[in-house]
Amino acid sequence: MVTTATQTETRAPAAAVPPLRIVFFGTPAFAVPSLDALLRASPHTVVGVVTQPDRPRGRGHKLSDAPVKARAVDAGLPVLQPERMKDQAFLDALAAWGADLGVVAAYGRILTDAILATPRLGMINVHASLLPRYRGAAPVHRAVIAGETSTGVTIMRVVKALDAGGMFVKEHRPIGPDETSDEVERALAQMGARLLVAVVDQIARGSAVETAQNDAESTYAHRLTREDGAIDWSWPAARVHNLIRGLHPWPHAFSVVQGKRVILRRSAVEAPPAARIPADPPGTILEADGDRLIVATGEGALRILEIQAEGKRPMAVREFLAGHRLTAGDRFTEVVRRPPSPSDGSGGTGKPDTTDAP
Numbered sequence: 001m002v003t004t005a006t007q008t009e010t011r012a013p014a015a016a017v018p019p020l021r022i023v024f025f026g027t028p029a030f031a032v033p034s035l036d037a038l039l040r041a042s043p044h045t046v047v048g049v050v051t052q053p054d055r056p057r058g059r060g061h062k063l064s065d066a067p068v069k070a071r072a073v074d075a076g077l078p079v080l081q082p083e084r085m086k087d088q089a090f091l092d093a094l095a096a097w098g099a100d101l102g103v104v105a106a107y108g109r110i111l112t113d114a115i116l117a118t119p120r121l122g123m124i125n126v127h128a129s130l131l132p133r134y135r136g137a138a139p140v141h142r143a144v145i146a147g148e149t150s151t152g153v154t155i156m157r158v159v160k161a162l163d164a165g166g167m168f169v170k171e172h173r174p175i176g177p178d179e180t181s182d183e184v185e186r187a188l189a190q191m192g193a194r195l196l197v198a199v200v201d202q203i204a205r206g207s208a209v210e211t212a213q214n215d216a217e218s219t220y221a222h223r224l225t226r227e228d229g230a231i232d233w234s235w236p237a238a239r240v241h242n243l244i245r246g247l248h249p250w251p252h253a254f255s256v257v258q259g260k261r262v263i264l265r266r267s268a269v270e271a272p273p274a275a276r277i278p279a280d281p282p283g284t285i286l287e288a289d290g291d292r293l294i295v296a297t298g299e300g301a302l303r304i305l306e307i308q309a310e311g312k313r314p315m316a317v318r319e320f321l322a323g324h325r326l327t328a329g330d331r332f333t334e335v336v337r338r339p340p341s342p343s344d345g346s347g348g349t350g351k352p353d354t355t356d357a358p
Contacts, residue, residue: 018204019043023099023119027052029067030185031105033193034126038103039075041197044204047097048078052108085112094118101203103196104158108137116158121203123158126192128185130170131156132218135163140188141181142221145246147238150174151184153192155199157210164218166210168199178268180248229253229263230335233283236299237269252308255283255332258324265314266306270294283332291318295332 024035024046038046049072054063065073072079078097082090095118102123104111116123129139131154136142143151152172157165171191175184202208229251231240244253244267252263280286280296287294293304308314309324 016205017043017201019045020100020121020200020204021045021047021098022200023048023050023094023097023102024068024072024105025050025102025107025111025123026068026105027066027108028106030128030189031068031107031126032071033189034103034105034196035068035071037193037197038200041200044200046075046077047099048080048094050080050082050094050107053081053083085109085115091115091118101200102158103200105192105196110162111158113160116160124168124196124199124203125156125158125163125165126196127154127156127163128188128192129221130154130172131163131167132213132215134221135218136221137223139221140185141224141246143246144175144179144181144184145242147242148175151188153188153195155192155195156213164213164215166212168202168208168210169195171195178245180245182249224251226251231255231264231332232334233295233332234298235282237297237302238300240297240302241267241269254335256335257285257326257330257332261310261335263308263310263314264304264306265308266304268303268305270301270303281331285326285328285330285332287328288321288326288330290321291316293317293321293326 022038022044024031024038026032026035026049035046035049038044049068051066051069051072054065054069056063069079069081080090080093084090091114094115099119101121102116102119103126104123105126106128111123127135127139128151129135129143130150130152134143134151140151150172152170154170155168156163157168159165173184173187173191199208224247229243229247231243231253233240233255235243240253244264247253248265252265254261254263256262282296282298284296285293286296286301293307295302295304304317306314306316307320309320
């Protein structure tokens with residue numbers, strides 16, 4: 001049976017916990033609370049950090065440090081950023097740290113057998129789902145998109161098979177009906193950091209217990225692409241709403257109105273106006289006045305709360321309507337997907353930075 005969170009929250013006195021040398025693998029903001037928790041977790045020592053190579057980020061596409069690297073540098077920790085996981089110089093440097101335990105939190109790359117075998121006590125992972133559901137790269141986003149009402153964190157053993165290792169502890173968290181994926185992810189990052197330290201202490205004392213996952217119950221959270229954001233207005237309003245909040249803050253849900261692409265950033269399920277015969281086709285604007293922008297869907301209606309014209313800043317609906325003459329009867333339509341382009345190497349999907357997913 002997987003240990004419950006309440007059973008792992010209480011730490012033994014520091015003197016009773018043998019000190020461990022820990023190597024930390026992580027890249028995005030989700031991983032920073034876990035690194036911070038380990039830095040505070042006396043008597044353990046973080047001997048080094050492995051993070052993804054610097055990438056262009058932001059509107060200017062300037063080369064910059066990811067959040068974990070920035071935190072590691074601030075803490076004076078040595079950092080490795082291998083381009084290739086099988087690079088011998090990297091493997092030698094990793095081994096030289098003499099880590100007892102490896103901790104992974106949204107590193108963003110598959111670890112090789114050689115890496116997994118380097119720490120003498122193996123490696124554990126902070127995964128943002130209730131395993132075995134939502135294994136893979138985008139567990140939080142996929143859970144919100146699917147309309148799940150709860151999620152959580154699992155601390156698990158890292159094995160060669162993706163997110164399939166034994167589980168040490170799981171903790172549940174509800175997902176609010178209007179919460180976005182970034183809001184849920186921030187909460188899970190704090191939860192995971194707290195659970196992680198308790199499990200590390202158990203491993204140090206030799207009292208940690210692993211429970212095997214039931215592979216028959218596993219589901220997979222595929223990596224996000226830009227094309228995931230294309231809205232199908234024939235869907236029920238709740239499903240469109242879940243897509244919008246699940247793809248916030250990246251890659252965002254989008255549609256076309258008056259021939260221009262727009263990003264829909266915030267929404268709410270709206271009780272539709274009195275039925276008209278014949279029914280308005282999905283995507284038809286039912287109301288566009290003041291702060292109300294209501295759109296017909298395949299079932300019910302959707303209220304748009306925040307919208308962004310391509311290349312412009314996000315706006316509340318009132319401000320957007322002041323500069324865009326939308327009227328009842330206009331229609332939102334689907335974006336025509338472009339064919340794969342050999343020049344961008346993304347298969348036409350706008351492949352995201354792999355560090356985004358916990």
